[in-house]
Amino acid sequence: MGLPRFARPKEGAAGVRSPNLFVANCGPAVGVSQDAVEAVFGRFGEVKGVYAADESGARVIVCYGEVSSAEAAMEALNGRPCAELNGRSLHIRYSVHQPASQVKADNSVPVSFDVSELNIPGLHLVHDFVSAEEERELLAAVDGRPWNGLAKRRVQHYGYEFCYDVNEYPIGVGLSPHIDTHSAFEGFIFSLSLAGPCIMEFRRYSDGIWLDRNLPGAEVKDGSLDHSNYVRKAIYLPPRSMLLLSGEARYAWHHYIPHHKIDFVGEKVIKRSPRRVSFTFRKVRNGPCQCEFPQYCDSQR
C-alpha cells in the first residue's frame, strides 16, 4: 500500500465520476487488510490497486480500470455497514488523479529491518533481548507504579548515576527529533522496546548546529524543519528488542519516532499497538563532554 497520486475530491465536486474511489473508515489502522478490501471491491470489477490515501491508516484509494465498476461499488457499498469488513460503514467518494506537480513530496524514508543496512557507526539492535515472559514481568512492574502524564505520553524516572526512564507511547504518538544532551549524559544510551513496535528515524544534519530543539522539552513540529539539510535513515524496532546508541549514532545523529498509527516497512504495513513502552538507560555525566563531534555538542560550544 504505497501512497498514490490520488486526492479526495473537493466538496461540491460530487458529480465528477472516476474509476478511483476514496474510501474512508477502512484500512489497516482499523483492522481491515488490503486483501479484504480487494476481495470486497473486486466483486464490482477488476481492482487495479488499493493504496493508502494518507498516513492515517483508516482511508484508502481503490482504483478500478472502469468507471462503471466504481459506480457499482459506490451504489452498493457507500454509507452501509460492510459485513466482510468487520461491519464498518464505508464513506466513499470519487477520487481524482492529481497532476504530479500537485503531489506533496512523499516524506517517507525506506525503513530497514536490519540495522547493518543503515551503516550508522555505533548503532546496534539486538532482537529478542528479553523473553515474552520477561516482557510481561517488566510491564507488570512498571504498571504497578505511578506514571507521570506528559502532553501525549506517560513517563517514569528512576535512578541518578545510572538514569533509567520508562516512556509509554499510546498509538500514533512518537517523539520529536533530538540528540540526548551531551553535557547531561555520557557514553551509551540503551532503549528496550516492549509491548508494541515502532520505527525510529535517524537524521544527521549537515550544518551540525546545536539547536534549541535538543533541549529537554523543546519539541519541534516536523513540518517546521528544513528537510533538505540532513541525511535520513530508519529502522524498525520490534517489541523485546534492545537498541544501543553509541559513538557517532549517539553523539552526531538525531533520533526520532514519527507520529504514525501505521508504518510502511518494506512491502509490509505495520500497525502500531495501543501502547509501546520503552525503558531508556543513560549514564549521568560527571564533567564536560569531550566527544569527537563538537559541532553537535553543547559542552564544546
Ligand SMILES: O=C(O)CCC(=O)C(=O)O
Ligand atoms: O522510546 C525510545 O525508544 C527512545 C526514547 C528517547 O529517545 C529518549 O527518551 O530520549
Ligand SMILES: [Fe+2]
Ligand atoms: Fe533520545
